[in-house]
Amino acid sequence: MELVAGVDVATxxxxxxxxxxxxxxxxxxxxxxxxxSSPRPGWWEQSAQAWWPAVAEALAEVTDRLGxxxxxxxxxxxxxxxxxxxxxxxxxxxxxxxxxxxxQRAVSQSAVAQDAAAARWAKLGLGIQPSxxxxxxxxxxxxxxxxxxxxxxxxASDVVVCRLVGTLPPTDWxxxxxxxxxxxxxxxxxxxxxxxxxxxxxxxxxxxxxxxAGRVTGDAALATGLPEGCLVRLGMTDSCAAQLAAGAGTxxxxxxxxxxxxVLKGTAEEPVCDPDGAVYSHRHPNGWxxxxxxxxxxxxxxxxxxxxxxxxxxxxxxxxxxxxxxxxYALPGRGERFPFVAPDAEGFVLGQPRDEVDRYRAVLxxxxxxxxxxxERLARxxxxxxxxxxxxxxxxxxxxxxxxxxxxxxxxxxxxxxATTALGACMLAAAGTLHPDLxxxxxxxxxxxERSEPVEREREALAxxxxxxxDALAARGWITPQGVS
Numbered sequence: 168m169e170l171v172a173g174v175d176v177a178t179x180x181x182x183x184x185x186x187x188x189x190x191x192x193x194x195x196x197x198x199x200x201x202x203x204s205s206p207r208p209g210w211w212e213q214s215a216q217a218w219w220p221a222v223a224e225a226l227a228e229v230t231d232r233l234g235x236x237x238x239x240x241x242x243x244x245x246x247x248x249x250x251x252x253x254x255x256x257x258x259x260x261x262x263x264x265x266x267x268x269x270x271q272r273a274v275s276q277s278a279v280a281q282d283a284a285a286a287r288w289a290k291l292g293l294g295i296q297p298s299x300x301x302x303x304x305x306x307x308x309x310x311x312x313x314x315x316x317x318x319x320x321x322x323a324s325d326v327v328v329c330r331l332v333g334t335l336p337p338t339d340w341x342x343x344x345x346x347x348x349x350x351x352x353x354x355x356x357x358x359x360x361x362x363x364x365x366x367x368x369x370x371x372x373x374x375x376x377x378x379x380a381g382r383v384t385g386d387a388a389l390a391t392g393l394p395e396g397c398l399v400r401l402g403m404t405d406s407c408a409a410q411l412a413a414g415a416g417t418x419x420x421x422x423x424x425x426x427x428x429x430v431l432k433g434t435a436e437e438p439v440c441d442p443d444g445a446v447y448s449h450r451h452p453n454g455w456x457x458x459x460x461x462x463x464x465x466x467x468x469x470x471x472x473x474x475x476x477x478x479x480x481x482x483x484x485x486x487x488x489x490x491x492x493x494x495x496y497a498l499p500g501r502g503e504r505f506p507f508v509a510p511d512a513e514g515f516v517l518g519q520p521r522d523e524v525d526r527y528r529a530v531l532x533x534x535x536x537x538x539x540x541x542x543e544r545l546a547r548x549x550x551x552x553x554x555x556x557x558x559x560x561x562x563x564x565x566x567x568x569x570x571x572x573x574x575x576x577x578x579x580x581x582x583x584x585x586a587t588t589a590l591g592a593c594m595l596a597a598a599g600t601l602h603p604d605l606x607x608x609x610x611x612x613x614x615x616x617e618r619s620e621p622v623e624r625e626r627e628a629l630a631x632x633x634x635x636x637x638d639a640l641a642a643r644g645w646i647t648p649q650g651v652s
Contacts, residue, residue, distance in 0.1 A: 172242070223391050252320065252322055277295045300342075300347075307320070339378070419553035421545075445544065446505065494636050573621045
């Protein structure tokens with residue numbers, strides 16, 4: 168039986184997974200990595216040297232668990248956080264700390280990049296933000312000590328792939344989307360790169376996800392336990408991989424990933440172009456497009472608002488209580504990026520919560536309201552969402568939250584908390600290896616879900632609260648009175 172391996176390089180840890188052609192787990196492992204540090208306000212740096220040792224150890228653990236079956240691993244793929252970038256020397260070694268996805272230092276560079284290629288970004292429906300890789304590459308190239316030592320600008324996934332194949336590899340067009348690559352024309356946005364002073368020779372070649380990047384070297388095989396010569400296929404960003412794991416891999420299928428933040432992702436025949444840049448579209452290797460957006464709200468609002476509380480107990484009490492009296496925009500920090508763009512946005516509470524349970528329930532509902540507003544924006548931009556909706560991420564493990572979301576959205580949800588980025592990476596490794604293409608791999612390997620239906624007795628109360636929520640957003644100037652444009 169042939170197997171595939173997937174690697175997820177996340178912000179705080181690395182996950183490795185091995186599955187068969189049906190997506191059945193054979194072994195998995197996790198290794199922590201040092202979290203990003205903030206040497207200055209808005210700066211978030213991470214040691215890129217920590218990625219490969221953690222990946223090697225996690226893969227070594229899973230291959231050790233496989234025993235003799237490790238030789239059946241025919242391909243591996245690596246996925247990582249979108250927007251995390253680094254500068255490498257000719258040996259593939261980092262020459263400076265990586266700039267994590269949340270880093271906001273490149274504000275001026277993002278404005279330069281946006282203006283230099285405004286027509287291109289408008290056609291792609293992309294608005295360049297400081298968190299994107301492109302302005303951060305521009306910032307790195309403006310640092311004399313870094314620029315002099317840099318031979319290649321890269322993403323987190325590229326660093327790991329380099330270690331696996333023993334040479335500076337091509338990157339995939341998913342990780343490269345926020346770094347200035349135009350997946351429609353299949354070219355770098357040279358007008359923006361030139362404006363930022365990024366030399367063309369520092370850019371990696373770009374290929375579609377699932378394309379072979381090379382084979383596992385002898386040294387990498389010794390470090391990981393993978394078979395020498397095992398194929399390395401290019402991956403995608405973490406949210407795209409999680410989308411695949413949930414089965415949203417053909418046009419009309421969408422998934423909500425409710426982790427610390429809320430990400431809506433789907434598949435469409437054509438790119439979804441948003442003049443505000445709140446929605447952007449990755450490209451599927453089968454020729455489709457993957458529109459979506461990421462809110463700053465999500466389960467992180469529970470961590471911030473209810474520290475050291477037993478959330479499962481609050482879930483039970485919130486389920487018995489029913490719809491909240493108050494309405495909450497559950498934004499832990501400042502600034503929103505989807506379903507509307509408002510750098511000055513801050514969370515708010517309408518009405519006085521009766522008690523902690525009412526406040527907790529209002530946060531659950533508030534995230535659901537953002538989710539509904541996101542799908543309404545996608546619909547206005549031309550996207551088609553076919554029920555049931557897949558939901559994944561840690562928040563989808565809460566049955567009461569899923570029922571609130573189903574009622575708010577007016578459609579059934581299939582909860583798939585085990586649809587992980589690592590499983591999506593396995594699908595990318597399997598495409599062209601165990602399956603003819605990525606669409607076939609997704610259909611064969613995606614996890615099944617637990618259905619949540621709308622609660623009819625709560626529909627009217629939640630609809631009323633949602634209307635109050637929209638009115639409050641409009642009163643602050645963040646959306647139009649009719650909703651998002």
